[in-house]
Amino acid sequence: MIKVNENFCRLAPNYLFSEVARKIQTFQKANPEAHVIKMSIGDVTRPLCPSAVEALHRAADDQGHPDTFHGYGPEQGYAFLAEKICQFDYAPRGISVQPDEIFISDGAKSDLGNIGDIFSPDCVAAITDPVYPVYVDTNVMAGRRVVFLPCNEANDFVPELPSEPVDLIYLCYPNNPTGTTLTRAQLKVWVDYALASGAVILFDSAYECFITEADIPHSIYEIPGAERCAIEFRSFSKTAGFTGMRCGYTVVPHALKGVDSLGHEVDLNNLWRRRQTTKFNGASYPIQRAAEAIFTPSGRIQIRESVDYYLRNAAILRQGVTAAGLSCRGGVNAPYVWVKTPDGITSWEFFDRLLAQTHVACTPGVGFGSCGEGYVRLTAFNTLAATEMAMDRISKFKI
Amino acid sequence: MIKVNENFCRLAPNYLFSEVARKIQTFQKANPEAHVIKMSIGDVTRPLCPSAVEALHRAADDQGHPDTFHGYGPEQGYAFLAEKICQFDYAPRGISVQPDEIFISDGAKSDLGNIGDIFSPDCVAAITDPVYPVYVDTNVMAGRRVVFLPCNEANDFVPELPSEPVDLIYLCYPNNPTGTTLTRAQLKVWVDYALASGAVILFDSAYECFITEADIPHSIYEIPGAERCAIEFRSFSKTAGFTGMRCGYTVVPHALKGVDSLGHEVDLNNLWRRRQTTKFNGASYPIQRAAEAIFTPSGRIQIRESVDYYLRNAAILRQGVTAAGLSCRGGVNAPYVWVKTPDGITSWEFFDRLLAQTHVACTPGVGFGSCGEGYVRLTAFNTLAATEMAMDRISKFKI
Numbered sequence: 001m002i003k004v005n006e007n008f009c010r011l012a013p014n015y016l017f018s019e020v021a022r023k024i025q026t027f028q029k030a031n032p033e034a035h036v037i038k039m040s041i042g043d044v045t046r047p048l049c050p051s052a053v054e055a056l057h058r059a060a061d062d063q064g065h066p067d068t069f070h071g072y073g074p075e076q077g078y079a080f081l082a083e084k085i086c087q088f089d090y091a092p093r094g095i096s097v098q099p100d101e102i103f104i105s106d107g108a109k110s111d112l113g114n115i116g117d118i119f120s121p122d123c124v125a126a127i128t129d130p131v132y133p134v135y136v137d138t139n140v141m142a143g144r145r146v147v148f149l150p151c152n153e154a155n156d157f158v159p160e161l162p163s164e165p166v167d168l169i170y171l172c173y174p175n176n177p178t179g180t181t182l183t184r185a186q187l188k189v190w191v192d193y194a195l196a197s198g199a200v201i202l203f204d205s206a207y208e209c210f211i212t213e214a215d216i217p218h219s220i221y222e223i224p225g226a227e228r229c230a231i232e233f234r235s236f237s238k239t240a241g242f243t244g245m246r247c248g249y250t251v252v253p254h255a256l257k258g259v260d261s262l263g264h265e266v267d268l269n270n271l272w273r274r275r276q277t278t279k280f281n282g283a284s285y286p287i288q289r290a291a292e293a294i295f296t297p298s299g300r301i302q303i304r305e306s307v308d309y310y311l312r313n314a315a316i317l318r319q320g321v322t323a324a325g326l327s328c329r330g331g332v333n334a335p336y337v338w339v340k341t342p343d344g345i346t347s348w349e350f351f352d353r354l355l356a357q358t359h360v361a362c363t364p365g366v367g368f369g370s371c372g373e374g375y376v377r378l379t380a381f382n383t384l385a386a387t388e389m390a391m392d393r394i395s396k397f398k399i
Numbered sequence: 400m401i402k403v404n405e406n407f408c409r410l411a412p413n414y415l416f417s418e419v420a421r422k423i424q425t426f427q428k429a430n431p432e433a434h435v436i437k438m439s440i441g442d443v444t445r446p447l448c449p450s451a452v453e454a455l456h457r458a459a460d461d462q463g464h465p466d467t468f469h470g471y472g473p474e475q476g477y478a479f480l481a482e483k484i485c486q487f488d489y490a491p492r493g494i495s496v497q498p499d500e501i502f503i504s505d506g507a508k509s510d511l512g513n514i515g516d517i518f519s520p521d522c523v524a525a526i527t528d529p530v531y532p533v534y535v536d537t538n539v540m541a542g543r544r545v546v547f548l549p550c551n552e553a554n555d556f557v558p559e560l561p562s563e564p565v566d567l568i569y570l571c572y573p574n575n576p577t578g579t580t581l582t583r584a585q586l587k588v589w590v591d592y593a594l595a596s597g598a599v600i601l602f603d604s605a606y607e608c609f610i611t612e613a614d615i616p617h618s619i620y621e622i623p624g625a626e627r628c629a630i631e632f633r634s635f636s637k638t639a640g641f642t643g644m645r646c647g648y649t650v651v652p653h654a655l656k657g658v659d660s661l662g663h664e665v666d667l668n669n670l671w672r673r674r675q676t677t678k679f680n681g682a683s684y685p686i687q688r689a690a691e692a693i694f695t696p697s698g699r700i701q702i703r704e705s706v707d708y709y710l711r712n713a714a715i716l717r718q719g720v721t722a723a724g725l726s727c728r729g730g731v732n733a734p735y736v737w738v739k740t741p742d743g744i745t746s747w748e749f750f751d752r753l754l755a756q757t758h759v760a761c762t763p764g765v766g767f768g769s770c771g772e773g774y775v776r777l778t779a780f781n782t783l784a785a786t787e788m789a790m791d792r793i794s795k796f797k798i
Contacts, residue, residue, distance in 0.1 A: 001597045002566055003519035004657040004665045008673060043470035053463035056685065057456055063643065064452035071442035071642040106505050106645070106683070113678030114513075117540065120402035137677045141516065167401055198400045243470040244462065244684040246505070259400040266403045274407060278536045279512030284505070284686050285643040286455065 007143045014133055016367030023351070024361050036355070037390040039317070039378045040363040042176075044241045046309060048290070049302035052240065055293035059286035070285040075277045077104025077249065081288045084295040085249060089234070095221045101253050101269060103276055104283050104291075108206050108235035108248040113138045114279070115202060115231065115250070116168075118271040119258075123167035128159050130177055130368030130375075132204070135170040144168075150371045151178060153340075157329060158186055161193050169194060171220075172204035174211060177368045177377040178338040179314075179330015181216045187223050194229035200256070200268075201230040206248075209239040209307050210314075211333045227253040231268070238335065240294045240303045247283055247291045310335050313380035313387040320391025321378070335380040338365070342399050350376050350399075358393035406542045413532055415766030422750070423760050435754070436789040438716070438777045439762040441575075443640045445708065447689070448701035451639065454692035458685035469684040474676045476503025476648065480687045483694040484648060488633070494620045500652050500668060502675055503690075505682050507605050507634035507647040512537045513678070514601060514630065514649070515567075517670040518657075522566035527558050529576055529767030529774075531603070534569040543567075549770045550577060552739075556728060557585055560592050568593060570619075571603035573610060576767045576776040577737040578713075578729015580615045586622050593628035599655070599667075600629040605647075608638040608706050609713075610732045626652040630667070637734065639693045639702045646682055646690045709734050712786040713779035719790025720777070734779040737764070741798050749775050749798075757792035 020040055028036055048056075062068040076082075082099035090097040105111050112134055125139040129148040139146050147166055149159035157180040162169075171190060173182045182190075194201050203220040211218055220226045232251040236242035252269045260266055293299045314331040321328045321339050331337040339362070341350040347364030354360055354376070365375030380387070419439055427435055447455075461467040475481075481498035489496040504510050511533055524538040528547040538545050546565055548558035556579040561568075570589060572581045581589075593600050602619040610617055619625045631650040635641035651668045659665055692698045713730040720727045720738050730736040738761070740749040746763030753759055753775070764774030779786070 001656060001658040001664070002599045002667075003522055004659055004667070004670060005517055005519055006659040008517065008670055009659055009663075009665070011673065045465070045468070045470070047465050047468040048462040050463065053459050056459035056462070060452050060455035060459060063447040063455070064449065066444070066446050069444070069446040069640075069643070071444070071640075073643055107680050109680040110678060118404055118407065120404055123402055134677060141674070141677070200401045241468075241470075244468070244472055244681075246680065246683040257400060258403040260403055260405040260408055264408075265400070266408070268401075268403070271403060271407055274410065275540070278533060278540070279509060281506050281508040281645065282643075284645040284683050286685065287683050 005141065007141050011137055011140050016363070020351070020361065020363060023355065027355055034359045036359045036361060037382070037386050037393075038361045039382060039387070039390050040361045041379055041381050043243050044238060044381055045383060046241055046306045048241050048245065049294065049299060049306065051293040051296055051299035051302055052290040056286055056290045059289035062289075063286065073282040073285055073288070075280055075282045076273060077102065077283055078285070078288050081292050084292055088295045088300075090219065090221070093218060093222055095219055097221065097251055097253070101251055102249050103252065103272060104247065104249045104288065105276070105280065106246040106248070106283050107237065108204065108233045108250075109134060111233055111248060111250040112202070112204060114275065115272070116142045116144070117275050117279070118268065119168060124165065125168040125170065126162045126166040127170045128172070128175075129370060130365060130372030131170070132172060132176050133368070148369070151180070152371050158182065161189070165197065167199050169199050169201045170204070171201055172206070174207040174216070174334035175330075176207065177336055177363070177365065177372065179334035179336035180338070181211070181213075181333045183215045184217050184222065187217055187220065191220065191223040191226045191229060195225050199229070201226070203230050203232045205232055206235040207238060207334050208234070210311060210335055212311065213333055216333050221251070227255045229256065231256065236291050236294065239307070240291070241306060242291070245287050245290060247287050309384065310380045313382065313384060316387050316391050317378050317380060320394040323395035324397045331380070337378045337380070339376050339378060341374050341376065344374065345399070347373055347376055353399060354394070354397065358397050360390045360393055404540065406540050410536055410539050413536075415762070419750070419760065419762060422754065426754055433758045435758045435760060436781070436785050437760045438781060438786070438789050439760045440778055440780055442642050443637060443780050444782060445640055445705045447640050447644065448693065448698060448705065450692040450695055450698035450701055451689040455685055455689045458688035461688075462685065472681040472684055472687070474679055474681045475672060476501065476682055477684070477687050480691050483691055487694045487699075489618065489620070492617060492621055494618055496620065496650055496652070500650055501648050502651065502671060503646065503648045503682050503687060504675070504679065505645040505647070506636065507603065507632045507649075508533060510632055510647065510649040511601070511603060513674065514671070515541045515543070516674050516678070517667065518567060523564065524567040524569065525561045525565040526569045527571070527574075528769060529764060529771030530569070531571060531575050532767070547768070550579070551770050557581065560588070564596065566598050568598050568600045569603070570600055571605070573606040573615070573733035574729075575606065576735055576762070576764065576771065578733035578735035579737070580610070580612075580732045582614045583616050583621065586616055586619065590619065590622040590625045590628060594624050598628065600625070602629050602631045604631055605634040606637060606733050607633070609710060609734055611710065612732055615732055620650070626654045628655070630655065635690050635693065638706070639690070640705060641690070644686050644689060646686050708783065709779040712781065712783060715786050715790050716777050716779060719793040722794035723796045730779070736777045736779070738775050738777060740773050740775065743773065744798070746772055746775055752798060753793070753796065757796050759789045759792055
């Protein structure tokens, strides 16, 4: 019989969201009159902005006429979008990223999952804990050893440098699930470490649009030397409500080099280009046109309104949690609020009590890794009305 | 420095299409008055059908309103599309494929590239020659050994069973680039071989809509037992002009099993589901709605018209080539015509002479593998007018 990639058999099953759904369903069945509010959702709820909708309509018409029909596009994405990304996402921050260093795709999850293709299976991956499960699972699938970097109260949610040599370092800031950030000085420690040790930082900045404080870098390339040690992943999902549209991009600078087993220098931009041209056929043309539209003057105002709406929800969440006498992190530069459970009760116990008493659902932090035990995550993606109602209930919550 | 996946360094550079483009450009520069007709293009030219355009408009509106907005969808695709695929692509041929055996994606190229993730790097891949380069390159990237199966005049373009044990067998029928097919009896030989030897057939049926003859299977699952030894890849690219839209699907039957190194049976459907839920976030919602529309009564008529248009071009190609005294294969059940160069001249020499004398560009067969030497590929994807003009010129071609 066919031999499978048995690294898959080493994957830990992830029942987090299905278990949350099952518990809500059971509670709702037992309490049919209860109005459950889900502050556990990780998906956006506001519709696509009008500028992107209009662009999608125009692209639909393009596809219907022989003179404007677009067939196969460049695997790395259209220049019309890559140029806008350079112009609006990087140039204003003094970062010189060239269009041919941008690889547009169907989303950051695909890129974060596939990037491992270009690295040796012998590489050791350093991954913060708690964490977005994709980083861990994709490295387990590739047979790589994973070293965890705890993020907790003891280190103020700033991971410490690894105590053993590592090759790939996954950093996501603003962070999912904790909502915490790294300052410029804190991120510089990691860039300097990667440059000195020859590691690559895989920097997930999917939530950069939620940053409100001045000292928090939006891009790792704000740190000098990062173009020689970092790949950056960006998504239009949360920035522009593209979770169902599917578009993101990855930056692989020309200055970033690897090495083969003979010691020959290898250009990682070329390697990723070869991976993408071989295993990917480009993001959808109409979707790229919709993404382009968020960089128009009206598009930029519209997506900013949605981000501000979610940030207002996040502030309300923080107020409610604090009023209940609970401590929390995040919610200032991120759509996530990370709530500490009191008296050492577990994530799941807190989930159960909160649901039973307030009919509000959260996400147990332990589902994101062992260092998430003793925390729960609330998200800012529900409606303002639902968020206000949830926080009114939570502010009266007695554990 | 970071250790790269050095299998990438073993990839053969592929200059085929860039070299064709360079030669055309050079010729055009030297002969500015010449009207070059490109019969080398592999992309569709007819616009998206009206039903799909209308569906894309409706989906754009859906995305613009909170009540109909679609965020993250199922990673394996929406049921509304999977059910249509079962109903129209399989049930009418007596094939019982269930919706949860269908994995909708951003295209067959991605799936064909990524499917290797679930198999052991120790697997040996058998690949026909000449061939679509993605099969070879993705296996080289994974460090797998590749065994080539020659397809030539000697075996009437029907590959012979491998002379050594293999694990993964790539078959593409109707074939790109030769345009040849396997009959039911010929495909049954491969299914029986795979069942007996414990191999998996990766069956690429991206061109099944071009089949006109009764004895040619549209799906490998028309062959008894194939559900226990085959994965099928389908694309809307050529069927419905979706090359720029990006949508396809892969069928992984529940009956298909693999084995880990301890001899435990592993369900390949579960394995691919785990791969896709971890490294992919679903195909775009508006694009899936457009794909659904090709299964409506009007959509089915419209996409059939385009396929018939290309098949008419293919027939014209065959007539022109035959009138020139050349022999060819394909073009009856496929959009490709595979022309034998006369007098043992090479693919590139024929390309040069055809371009110089008739101002028609073809694709040299050797670019698809060493067994493609002595052949060139013509495609049916140009307009009817361009195809007629090209064939008028080719019919008078004197080598």
